[in-house]
Amino acid sequence: MKQVTLGRTGIVTGKNAFGALPIQRVTREYAAMLLKAFDAGITFFDTARSYSDSEEKIGFALSNVREKLILATKTPSTTAEGFWKDLETSLSLLKTDYIDIYQFHNPSFCPKPGDGTGLYEAMLEAREQGKIRFIGLTNHRLNVAEEAVRSGLYDTLQFPFCYLSTEKDIALVKLCQELNVGFISMKGLSGGLITNSAAAYAWQDQFENALPIWGVQRESELDEFISYIENPPVMDGEIRELIERDRKELIGNFCRACGYCMPCPAGIVINQCARMSQLIRRSPSANWLTEESQKMMLQVENCLNCGQCKKKCPYGLDTPELLRQNLEDYKQILDGTVQV
Known part of the structure; x- marks a missing residue:
């Protein structure tokens, strides 16, 4: 399996990682899917306090192999008090004493020491207590993401990245590599708009520092990504043509399905x-x-x-x-x- 090093964390993991947001929509089959992913060689699992029962499902299915995993989760809290509540809840649900990468979940600003929120100070204290190993941030705002990378305060950045990304997005990934910040690619399938996983994988494979976390909801989807461990898709002429067609059709003014516009007061999805x-x-x-x-x-x-x-x-x-x-x-x- 191709390997990715997450910047200065020194974490080395396979190019395939498991994005566990969709697991909250899986009922009976979730444990078998998580174990199947692990047995196939997938060891990086990303979840969040906001993903309803996703953390709980990972804890139930994978706690027996915890020491062989890299667990990343997130807090959406905007206060230090909420931060500690989220962290303790995540540790309990994941059935672990520590989280490898703890991330601020899409804040509207870049938390820093002395900014009055106490958030970054809470991260430092959690690390000193051994409850987290590395500090990360996720975002959908390019300016916040870039500020975090340049600040020197963050070990990892998680940001939307797929073959519909702009040149500015690509520059951000290269900046992470330059400054030794681990880069985690979310929405590699653009919320379902990209339907060819082989093309999505081949495009990500061009960026050696990018770790894509594939959102998996069905076993058939998991099987596709498992197959790429031994037979990774390559960027050939056919895939290049497909990507160019999709970029012409989709790039620009389209909804990425991030959900930060929700809830709607009129009940619109x-x-x-x-x-x-x-x-x-x-x-x-x-x-x-x-x-x-x-x-x-x-x-x-x-x-x-x-x-x-x-x-x-x-x-x-x-x-x-x-x-x-x-x-x-x-x-x-x-x-x-x-x-x-």
Whole structure:
């Protein structure tokens, strides 16, 4: 298996890592999937306090092999008190005495010593107590991510990175390598818009310091990534053409499904509805034309135009306009005006 060194942490792990956000949506099969991943050689597991029961499931399934794992989790807390509560909860649910990489979960600013929040000081104290090994930060805001990397305060950065990324995103990954900060790639499949995992893997493989955490919900998806351990996809002409087609179709003004616009006061499932035009064309359309999906999309008509989603979008998208455009397209698909 190809190996990645996470910057100055010295952590060496396989190029395949397990992103455990989708595990919260898996019921009976989750333990078998986690153990199958471990048995195949996947040892890096990333979760978060915000992912409902994801930590608990990892603790239940993998606590017997804890010393052979790298565990990364996150706190969304904005106070030192909340930080300690989250940390103790994570340690308990993961059934461990320490967390390898503890990350601030998408803060709107870069926590630093003396900033008045006490957050970074809490990280240092947790490290001194042996409850965490390394300090990380996750973000969707390029300016916050770059500030964290340049600050010298963070051992790792987790940031969205896939073949739809911009040159500025690529420059950020190279900056991490230059400053010896470990880089963890989230959303390598762009929230489901990228449907060819081989192309996604081959593109990530060009960046030796990038560790992709693949969000796995089904065993068939896990099997694909396990197969790449022995037979990694290569960037050949066919994959390059596919990537170029996808970039022309998707890059730019599209919803990344990060969910930071949620919840919506009108009950709109924004991070699905604002990208329905892409989803319905890039996966079996029948999945998005069910009675349940139609009800979800028609909820867009109840938009209050409050602008909250637009203010909270880390990518600066005009989310209300995206919702309107996607609803109009969806209605045209339903009445047969537009074919998919």
